[in-house]
Amino acid sequence: MSMISRALFQLYGRYAEHNRWELLNGPGDSRVQGSQIIEDESLVNRWGDKVVLITGVSSGIGVETVRVLASTGATVFGTARNLEKAKEALGSLLDTGRTDLSSVRACVKEFLKQSSKLNILINNAAVINTPESRTKDGFELQFGTNHVSHFLLFYLLKETLLETARSTPDFHSRVRFIAIALFLLTISTLKETTTDGLLMDLADG
Numbered sequence: 532m533s534m535i536s537r538a539l540f541q542l543y544g545r546y547a548e549h550n551r552w553e554l555l556n557g558p559g560d561s562r563v564q565g566s567q568i569i570e571d572e573s574l575v576n577r578w579g580d581k582v583v584l585i586t587g588v589s590s591g592i593g594v595e596t597v598r599v600l601a602s603t604g605a606t607v608f609g610t611a612r613n614l615e616k617a618k619e620a621l622g623s624l625l626d627t628g629r630t631d632l633s634s635v636r637a638c639v640k641e642f643l644k645q646s647s648k649l650n651i652l653i654n655n656a657a658v659i660n661t662p663e664s665r666t667k668d669g670f671e672l673q674f675g676t677n678h679v680s681h682f683l684l685f686y687l688l689k690e691t692l693l694e695t696a697r698s699t700p701d702f703h704s705r706v707r708f709i710a711i712a713l714f715l716l717t718i719s720t721l722k723e724t725t726t727d728g729l730l731m732d733l734a735d736g
Contacts, residue, residue: 545571565599578603581702582646582695586610586684587656592709596653606646610638610656631667635680639687648695649688650702654681655709681708 546563554561569575583600587593588609601607642649657677666675685706696704 565595566602569599569602574603576602576604578605578650580699581605581650582608582648583651583653584608584610584642584649584688585653585655586681593655596655600651605650608642608646632680632683633667635683636687639684642688643691647691648698649691650695650699650704652685652688652692652704652706653709654684654707656680657709 546568549561549563578600581603583605585593585596585600585607586609588597589611593609593611597607597609658673659677661672664672666672666679668675668679670679692704692706696702
């Protein structure tokens with residue numbers, strides 16, 4: 532990650548001091564846990580009427596995000612490529628390959644069967660440092676998984692997010708992309724796959 536300036540990840544707010552680079556040493560370091568944030572914001576059992584969809588809950592931060600948001604009382608859906616591995620996570624699980632756009636469409640169809648509204652969409656699923664390969668739709672694997680599938684998921688759920696926001700004016704719908712660091716790390720991959728017909732303009736701000 533040395534090729535990326537730490538300035539791009541500058542944090543602000545009440546928890547910034549606990550997330551300084553020199554303090555990040557893995558599990559048990561100074562970072563505030565998600566459960567503590569939920570308590571600090573007085574959100575425990577306060578979101579009983581909210582619906583959340585989180586991608587990539589097979590392991591890591593996706594699992595913890597499901598657990599923490601479930602403590603708010605919200606209905607939490609999680610997507611996973613490996614459903615067996617994801618069963619430890621709380622909430623409802625939806626199967627999606629993420630590298631196959633047809634599976635993203637199928638996931639959305641199944642989600643909308645179970646819920647007519649969506650307050651929060653968290654795009655957490657991502658891959659990095661994978662062998663050179665292509666998705667079923669012909670995209671470079673990291674680009675297809677980390678970007679194209681996320682965009683399609685958002686596009687297919689956009690109207691649901693907007694309709695939900697209109698019905699709850701005191702709570703705007705939210706969309707979060709967790710893999711922003713992977714976006715920056717994927718730049719090198721994109722450079723390798725760029726052709727004369729593709730112009731990339733990358734801005735710092």
